[in-house]
Amino acid sequence: MFYVHLDAIVSKARKTLHLPLEELPPLADDDMANNLKEKHFKHIDPRQHIFFWLLHIFRWDYIVMVIMLQVKGIMVFVSPLVMNQILAYIQTPDDHHFIRPWFWIIMLLFAPLIETAAVNWFEFLAQRTLVRIESLLTELLFEHALKIRVKTTAETDDEDGEKKTSNASGKLSTLVTVDLNTIAQSADCALLFTYCPVQIILSAVFLYMLLGWSAFVGIGLTLVTFPIPSILLGWIHQVKVEQMKKTDARVQVFSDAMNMLKMVKLFGWERRMFAKVDEKRNEELTLVKKAKLIDVVYDVLSSATSAITIVTTLACYVCPLTLTLVARNVLTASIIFPALIIFENLKRYIQIAFFYTTVAVGAKVSLDRVDEFLRDSELLDEYTDTKIISDENVERIGFHNALFTWTAQVDSAIDSDYTPGRQRFVLQVRDEILFKSGAMNLIMGPTGSGKTSLLLALLGEMHFIPSAEDSWFNLPRQRGVAYAAQEAWVLNETIKDNILFGLPYNEQRYHAVLKQCALEQDLSMFSAGDLTEVGERGITLSGGQKARISLARAIYSNAEVVLLDDVLAALDVHTAKWIVDQCFSGDLLTGRTVILVTHNTTLVKSLAQYIVTVKDGTAVGSGVTNADGIPELVGLTETETEATDVEDPDSKANGDSEADGKLILAEEIQIGRSGWSSVKMYTAALAGDGGRPISTRILFFLPLTFTLVSSSLGQVVQIWYLGYWSAQFENNPPEEVRSVFHLNIYALIFVLYSIMFGCYFILFVIGGIRASVSIHARLVASVFGATLRWLETTPVSRIITRFTQDIRSVDDNFPRQLSRFIELSAVMIFRLLSIIFVFQAPLFILPCILVTSLGVVCGMVYLKAQIPVKREMSNAKAPVLGHVNAAFADLTSIRAYSAQEAFISRSLSRIDVYARTARVFYDLQRWVGVRTDVLSGIFAACVAWYILYVNKGVEAGNSGFSLNMAGNSMERITHYLNIEQEPKPTKDGVPPAYWPTTGELRVENLKARYSLDGPDILKGFNFEIRSGERIGVVGRTGSGKSTLTLALLRCIPTDGEVYYDGLPTSRLNLDALRDKITIIPQSPELISGTLRHNLDPFAEHDDHTLNDALISAGLHSLQKQLPEDSDRRITLDTIISSGGANLSVGQRQIIALARALVRRTKVLILDEATSAIDYETDTIIQSSLKHNLPKDVTVIIVAHRLQTVVDVDRIMVLDAGQIVEFDSPKNLIQKEGGYFKALVEQWNGKEGFITAMQ
Structure with missing residues (x-):
């Protein structure tokens, strides 16, 4: 009482x-x-x-x-x-x-x-x-x-x-x-x-x-x-x-x-x-x-x-x-x-x-x-009365005469009332697809064709519509399923906890996973090693690190079936080759059924025993049992690259990083x-x-x-x-x-x-x-x-x-x-x-x-x-x-x-x-x-x-x-109301109305770090870029590529000076500077609403301008096989889910690129902006950017995928926070003992690069 x-x-x-x-x-x-x-x-x-x-x-x-x-x-x-x-x-x-x-x-x-x-x-x-x-x-x-x-x-x-x-x-x-x-x-x-x-x-x-x-x-x-x-x-x-x-x-x-x-x-x-x-x-x-x-x-x-x-x-x-x-x-x-x-x-x-x-x-x-x-x-079919599979197919993995949609509200591909503003995607599996157990299976196809959807349909995430009496699909779960998404998903916990994912710690298996997933060098650069907190949405990790941690989680699991959605897309050529040789061919995947979605067929063709080709929402399986049956992509085979190294060096060595790996601050508690x-x-x-x-x-x-x-x-x-x-x-x-x-x-x-x-x-x-x-x-x-x-x-x-x-x-x-x-x-x-x-x-x-x-x-x-x-x-x-x-x-x-x-x-x-x-x-x-x-x-x-x-x-x-x-x-x-703030706008920081007239950049002794008391990540950069030049930026993981893009926009503490069209950017208001430079990050960020709203969220442009940007960004080439009246075509009225969840990552990157083109700035920075796009579409995009952009627009392309930078004017090669080479591709490829030449040799050889340049 x-x-x-x-x-x-x-x-x-x-x-x-x-x-x-x-x-x-x-x-x-x-x-x-x-x-x-x-x-x-x-x-x-x-x-x-x-x-x-x-x-x-x-x-x-x-x-x-x-x-x-x-x-x-x-x-x-x-x-x-x-x-x-x-x-x-x-x-x-x-x-x-x-x-x-x-x-x-x-x-x-x-x-x-x-x-x-x-x-x-x-x-x-x-x-x-x-x-x-x-x-x-x-x-x-x-x-x-x-x-x-x-x-x-x-x-x-x-x-x-x-x-x-x-x-x-x-x-x-x-x-x-x-x-x-x-x-x-x-x-x-x-x-x-x-x-x-x-x-x-x-x-x-x-x-x-x-x-x-x-x-x-x-x-x-x-x-x-x-x-x-x-x-x-x-x-x-x-x-x-x-x-x-x-x-x-x-x-x-x-x-x-x-x-x-x-x-x-x-x-x-x-x-x-x-x-x-x-x-x-x-x-x-x-x-x-x-x-x-x-x-x-x-x-x-x-x-x-x-x-x-x-x-x-x-x-x-x-x-x-x-x-x-x-x-x-x-x-x-x-x-x-x-x-x-x-x-x-x-x-x-x-x-x-x-x-x-x-x-x-x-x-x-x-x-x-x-x-x-x-x-x-709307719940998944397994939580409804929907019949999913016949009993006789319990042990097989695959599909038979099946249709899938993203909503149960439409039970027919024909009798639907979808409007152009509501993009409908119907995945159709003709005849039968049976993945080979205990072997490597490939799913391939162009961007936006439905590769990821096929995996998700197999997982039961899509609504199943039987197209015949014998229709079925099945994924046995009794012995476990592991899944690594194309957008790597990590929890706000330590790297170790993300890999273990609740399983008991097996030291031998754990260290074998770290080695096969090429994580050992990354962990050695973190002061807390695998006890480092990754932050919310993996904010402390680069795209490649998140992808490899997601892959490591799948490999460490005891699951018999492993589904991998384009996990190579965020890796440079050296790391990707290591993953294929050490992980995909390693003992930890032996005897396990692997279903891999990828654009990169060259690296994995020797391992594949079954292929599924997806095009325009239709999936067809082939009984290929050897590498010779795998079709080559037009032109160069593509090896994709690590997305960003936003905090690679910083999170490993900066003064703010504690030895215990703690990143997220404790909830504020006033005493x-x-x-x-x-x-x-x-x-x-x-x-x-x-x-x-x-x-x-x-x-x-x-x-x-x-x-x-x-x-x-x-x-x-x-x-x-x-x-x-x-x-x-x-x-x-x-x-x-x-x-x-x-x-x-x-x-x-x-x-x-x-x-x-x-x-x-x-x-x-x-x-x-x-x-x-x-x-x-x-x-x-x-x-x-x-x-x-x-x-x-x-x-x-x-x-x-x-x-x-x-x-x-x-x-x-x-x-x-x-x-x-x-x-x-x-x-x-x-x-x-x-x-x-x-x-x-x-x-x-x-x-x-x-x-x-x-x-x-x-x-x-x-x-x-x-x-x-x-x-x-x-x-x-x-x-x-x-x-x-x-x-x-x-x-x-x-x-x-x-x-x-x-x-x-x-x-x-x-x-x-x-x-x-x-x-x-x-x-x-x-x-x-x-x-x-x-x-x-x-x-x-x-x-x-x-x-x-x-x-x-x-x-x-x-x-x-x-x-x-x-x-x-x-x-x-x-x-x-009293958190750490960026500099506030001032009257003196307003640039002249005519600025900028050119895209000229001049950098003098630029140093950058991720915190005021942290070490320098960029160590005295000096270079000049002429207006209208196309510059490629390459380098290994942690070399400072993405750090450079952030420094140009003053997103992190810097010393030295950057001159943009003659004005020192340190004296400009941040919003004025960033409004005149456009950057496209690898991870495209979309908001819920129409495509028009995503391209022009503040309603500043007409539809003609927006459609031109979509064409230049490659959307037209992506949809050229679809009829003009097809309700699957992406238009300005297409509804986009929050984060772009109803689009593929490649489609999101195209939209992000189009949004950047709408801004019409004099400097355009592409930070792995096309990493999730197939080679043919990427080639079209790069050609479009080269020929359709005004001649005075400076383009900076950050990439590990070397074919993306084959036709640039000059290539900047970074290593350990320094510029080690900066010259034309032709000169760099001929430089004996050069950094860039070594990258090319690992990729596809000197002859392949020269062919691509031609």
Whole structure:
């Protein structure tokens, strides 16, 4: 009852600066997420709404909670009953009943204790239920997400009836953060349906006992006016639904921006992307403001309802015959003050009903969204009733007369209603494809033909459509399947953990895998070796390193079937040859079935025993059993190259890299007290922050203060005037008391109070919206302006949490708690002053000081423990979201490895950490609540007559505690406003309007590093590039190729100088510089929306320009075999999923190239921009760039695939951060002992290169 088990935690918190997670009490077995799942998931009925499932599993808790609420409700009425008896005794003392008042005073002590026990039991159950519901729904959403078909693009209608894409990842983030938080906050909604109605009835009964039949007149008016709030409820529901849609849209836009933030920074798009996010934010805030104004109307209506009830009841009691002065009742203190308590209680019950109605509406909206996600998400065929395979084909691997699509919504390749904006891909397998077991099988074909789709169809990721009675496909999983995706997927863990992927460590096998996957040299360059954290999305690794780690994971596994999707595309010629010779031909793949997608047939042709050719979505198998049957590609065979070396040298040797390999910074945890700095920042933002003149800020705070003081004073004057009115009956005959006059004065006070009350909250809403705009804008600007280094060490999930859960707190919880705290504090001060000065009771200050001192001590001790717990609770939420997003990033790999259970186990453990902190957080709330309730009871027993005035003091104290808790979100946001920033724009950094006129580059003694105190990666580069030259940049892994591109754009710290068309770039604003240089990274970053939106996200160009760019980028050649009216053609109206998930990597690279061409800058940098494109298309692209670009455009091509740079003007060869050669290809190929010549010899020989040049 008194939560004494937390005394040790509270005591320990007093002696330490921070209370770590390990010191918190462990989670009970019944609260463990796995036990909750095992117990309750089996009761889910997919035909019913999720609400009825929750109601069923927690029904007994709800019943006990209802009983406790009724006990609490009965104890509440002890106070007015006791006051009535005490005041009646004072009015008519009875010496024979001396013991009676002491009995009532003792009741004032014990009634609150009984009430406290009931409340504690209720709160314990409510909070336990709250945590369990959040755990259950989080796990339910996660496990459901593991079953979703990943490449479907849902479409919904917007307000204008137009189609728009809906991204499941962004919605899932919002569901796990915002919606589950909203549902959790509705745990006390039992108050609305059981407690409030009963209390309103009991209030009516007690009022009847005091005021007779006149009590029912006021209550009747309350019921008559009740439909008005009901109408507002409908509005609130509509606004909440629309608000959540706008929140989803904002989070989706921001998530897209975060996922492609590197490209945004490289293109200098921060301001324009900020404008897009700000536009969505303004749409959201319009509805937030509307909802808040309706809430103000709600509050004013509740106050008005209370006023109407009291005034009407008193009018009927004092003037029974309406306005006649016949049969007057006497209004005594023993009647008016108990009645006033009941009226106050009645008002509070109505307010509680109103408040929890809005909470219930919000919870319903969120529950509906969760239910909709669970119902409407398209699942894989294995989780539906779709028949997949005949029993007789269980042991074979392959297909027979099968069709596959990316959505089950279209079950026919013919009877479909796809529009040109909805690209349909149908994969057709003619006849039979049977992969050879225990051997190497190849899948080949041009870019975008469907090679990856064939692998995914085999994995069951696509929707299977039987084209004949004997149609089937099969992939035996009994002995395991391993999968390495074309876009290498790594977890935010160590390199070793990524390779082991949950399997036991076998030292001999592990080191053999490292050797065969050419990882030993890479690991030797990391200070922590294989214990180095790879960062979120493998940010610390190059493309080649991620590809080899993904390959190593597949090789280390015990899976009999190994699926490899173009794993050679990100490797240089030397590494690729090593992988083929040592890994593909090694002992670890002997006897295993390998299915390899590749463009590079020359390296693997000696190993292949079966080939599948894919063209235009049609797959045909051939019975080739030897290398001679493998067709050669036109022209040179291609060997692709490592993508980027963004942090190769840096992550191995820089000063920031710790020996333990830690990269991701721990969640920020401020030591000590929080809240008041957040209040200060928020208060400043209420008046428009520092950007507005002081006069504007005064004009805001002056009326806000005036309305606050007026409304607080009005509450005190109401009570005082009732006492003054009742005193007139004691000092004068009833017929001499001007009841109508006093009634009018009392009503006038109520009206003025309500007006001031409403004005105060309207002003606070206006200021709150202004603060929300300011804080969100500053937060977006801070994140968009952050350095690449900060972005690399901060998980995206943590940033997304700031823009979902924490921004929601800024919009809603924090301003509500702040306004409530200010209001209640003001009321408490005025009430205490009124007792001391108006009622001339100066000694009353002594118990006030005593109780206040004890309350302050109790509160300080409580906050010392609660604040670190709240921080741990908030920080425990980000890993839950991060795990959900990490799993959602590559569901295909998780399902291919059958690793769902491992990821579910990790999810359960993260949920348990969050639940552990949440339980302690809520229990500490009741720990302090019990003690303040006891103080209140003692105080009430000591000064019984003043019970009416002391209750509010405790409430204000509790509100202050809540304010500190709500301030935790503000604290984290404040931290993000002070992160490491890139240089801000200045007036002096604006270049001339005519600049640049040429693409000339001159570099003098350029040095670059990845951190301010790190070693130089580029070591004194000096070179000059003439305008219009085509420059190739080659070199081995870690030589500094991609570092050079980042240095040219000032993305990393540099020394020396770069002159672009004669101007030193160090003096230019970053956005001005990056807007005039275009870079295309190897990993193309696309956003959800149409292809037009991806090419021109800010609508600055016409369709003719965009189509020309697509043609120059090679899309036309890629689709030349498709009819003009084919719905498989990619057009400007084609819907692109988030990240381009519905396109092949090669297609994404073509789109990224087209987007770069649209910019029409004088310098174009291609950083492995065509690595995933087949040789024929790549040749067409390079020829197009050479002949279609203006002659003054300088092109810098970073490549390991040597045929990409065969026709450049000059080639820059890098090694160990230095330029070792820089000359024409012709001269370099003839240089004896040269670096470049050695690369060519390893590739295809000198003659092959010369042939390619010719």
